[in-house]
Amino acid sequence: MKLSYLYEIVRFVLLILLQVLLLNRISLFGLATPVLYGYFLLKLPMGRNPFFVIISAFLMGLIIDIFLNTPGMNAAAITIVAALRKPVMDLFFEKEEYDEFVPGIYTATGPFVRFTIFMVLLHLTLLFFIESFTLFNLTSTLLRMITSSVITILLIVTLDSLFYKRRQSEQL
Amino acid sequence: MRNLFNFIIRYSHWLVAIMLIAFSFYLVFTHNSYQRSVYLTSANKVTGQFYTISNNLTSFFLLKQNNQQLLERNAVLEKDLYSLRAHLDSLATADTTEVNAFVRDTVESPQFDFIPAEVVNLSFSGVNNFITINKGSARGIKPDMGVISQRGVVGVVSQVSQNFSLVIPVINPKFRLSGKLKNSENYGSIAWDGKNIRQAQLLDLPRHEVFQHGDTVLTSFSRIFPRNLIIGFVSDRGESKDDNFNTFNIDLATDFYTLQDVLVIDDRFYEEQKALEALLQ
Numbered sequence: 001m002k003l004s005y006l007y008e009i010v011r012f013v014l015l016i017l018l019q020v021l022l023l024n025r026i027s028l029f030g031l032a033t034p035v036l037y038g039y040f041l042l043k044l045p046m047g048r049n050p051f052f053v054i055i056s057a058f059l060m061g062l063i064i065d066i067f068l069n070t071p072g073m074n075a076a077a078i079t080i081v082a083a084l085r086k087p088v089m090d091l092f093f094e095k096e097e098y099d100e101f102v103p104g105i106y107t108a109t110g111p112f113v114r115f116t117i118f119m120v121l122l123h124l125t126l127l128f129f130i131e132s133f134t135l136f137n138l139t140s141t142l143l144r145m146i147t148s149s150v151i152t153i154l155l156i157v158t159l160d161s162l163f164y165k166r167r168q169s170e171q172l
Numbered sequence: 173m174r175n176l177f178n179f180i181i182r183y184s185h186w187l188v189a190i191m192l193i194a195f196s197f198y199l200v201f202t203h204n205s206y207q208r209s210v211y212l213t214s215a216n217k218v219t220g221q222f223y224t225i226s227n228n229l230t231s232f233f234l235l236k237q238n239n240q241q242l243l244e245r246n247a248v249l250e251k252d253l254y255s256l257r258a259h260l261d262s263l264a265t266a267d268t269t270e271v272n273a274f275v276r277d278t279v280e281s282p283q284f285d286f287i288p289a290e291v292v293n294l295s296f297s298g299v300n301n302f303i304t305i306n307k308g309s310a311r312g313i314k315p316d317m318g319v320i321s322q323r324g325v326v327g328v329v330s331q332v333s334q335n336f337s338l339v340i341p342v343i344n345p346k347f348r349l350s351g352k353l354k355n356s357e358n359y360g361s362i363a364w365d366g367k368n369i370r371q372a373q374l375l376d377l378p379r380h381e382v383f384q385h386g387d388t389v390l391t392s393f394s395r396i397f398p399r400n401l402i403i404g405f406v407s408d409r410g411e412s413k414d415d416n417f418n419t420f421n422i423d424l425a426t427d428f429y430t431l432q433d434v435l436v437i438d439d440r441f442y443e444e445q446k447a448l449e450a451l452l453q
Contacts, residue, residue, distance in 0.1 A: 075192070
C-alpha cells in the first residue's frame with residue numbers, strides 16, 4: 001500500500017520531467033508531439049479517492065504549464081480528464097473489479113488499450129482546442145491532434161508492456 | 173438540510189474539479205496573449221509572476237544546452253578565424269613578381285568574400301539610424317552588400333563613395349530581412365519597431381512555431397546574406413497584428429553601442445543572380 005504511493009510519486013515526478021525536458025522538444029514531421037503525462041492518471045488504482053485524482057492531475061498540469069509558459073492550458077485539459085476518469089473507467093472495466101485494481105496491459109489487455117485510446121483522445125482533443133481555441137485553422141489543428149494522439153498511444157502501450165512485465169511475471 | 177449536505181458531500185469532488193477547471197481557464201485567458209485577443213473582454217494585465225518563476229526554472233535546465241551552443245559557436249568562429257588568418261597570410265606573402273600562366277587555378281573561388289572595415293560614425297539620434305564605415309568603392313564595396321559583425325548581422329550597404337560606405341542597420345525601419353528560428357524551416361521577416369536599439373522584431377512567423385526564450389534567430393534565404401548567420405535571440409512574444417502569426421521580440425546579437433569592426437560580405441554571384449532574375453521582369 002505505502003509502496004504503491006511511493007511508486008506514484010516517482011511516476012508523477014518522472015513523467016513531468018520527461019514531458020518538459022524531452023517530449024516537448026520533439027516534433028515529429030513538424031506535427032506530432034507526444035503528450036505522455038496523462039499516463040499518470042491511467043495507472044492509478046481504480047478505487048482511488050476522486051479528490052486525490054483531480055487535485056494531483058491539476059497540480060501536474062499546472063507544473064507542466066509553468067515549465068512550458070502556457071498557464072492553464074494543460075491544467076484545464078488534464079483536470080477535465082481526471083474528473084471524467086471514474087465514469088470512463090466504469091465504461092471499459094468490469095464494475096466488480098476490486099478497488100486496488102491498476103489498469104495495465106497485462107492485467108486486462110483489451111480494456112486497457114481501449115481505455116488508453118479513449119483517455120488520450122479526450123485529453124489531446126481538449127488540449128489542442130484550448131490551445132487554438134477558435135476553429136478557424138481546423139485542418140492543421142486536427143492533423144496535429146491526431147498524429148500526436150497516435151504517437152502518445154503507441155508510447156503508452158510500449159512503456160506499459162516494458163515496465164510492468166517483470167512485476168507481472170513475479171506475481172504469477 | 174441533511175439532504176443538501178449529503179448532496180454536497182457526495183458530489184464535492186465534482187465541485188472541486190469545476191473550481192480547478194475554472195481556475196485553469198482563468199489562467200488561460202488572462203495570461204496568453206493569443207487567447208486574449210480572441211476574448212477581448214477578459215483582457216487583463218499579464219501575470220508576469222509565472223514567467224519569472226518559469227524562467228528561473230527553465231533557464232537553469234537550459235544552462236547545459238546554452239553552454240553547448242556557445243561552445244559550438246566558439247568552434248565555428250575559431251575555424252573562421254583560422255581560415256581568415258590563413259587567407260590574410262597568403263595575401264601578405266603572395267609573390268606577385270612570378271608569372272606562371274600555365275598553372276590552372278585549382279582552388280575554386282568561394283562564393284563569399286569578406287572585406288573588413290571599421291565603423292567611423294554611428295547615428296542613433298532618431299529613427300533613421302545609419303552607420304558609416306571606412307571602406308568604399310575603392311575596396312570593391314557596392315550597394316546591397318551585407319554587413320556583419322563578429323556577433324551577428326549588422327545591416328546592408330546602401331550608398332557608397334570612394335572611401336566610405338553608408339550602412340542601413342537592422343535598427344532602421346527601412347531594413348527588411350528574412351529570418352527564421354534555428355530549429356525550424358519556417359521563415360518570417362525581421363523589422364524594427366523603433367523602440368529599442370537592442371531589440372528588433374521577427375514578424376509573420378506561423379503561430380504553431382514553438383519557441384523558447386533565447387532561441388537563436390538566423391538568416392533565411394536572402395540575396396544579401398549567407399544562410400544561418402545569427403541575427404539575434406528570441407526574447408519574448410510581442411504584439412501581433414494577425415492571429416495566424418506570431419511576432420517575437422528578439423534581442424539583437426550585435427551590440428550597436430559598442431560596434432567597432434565589421435565585415436562586408438562580397439557575394440561573387442550576386443550580379444549573376446540579379447541579372448538572371450531580372451530576365452523575368
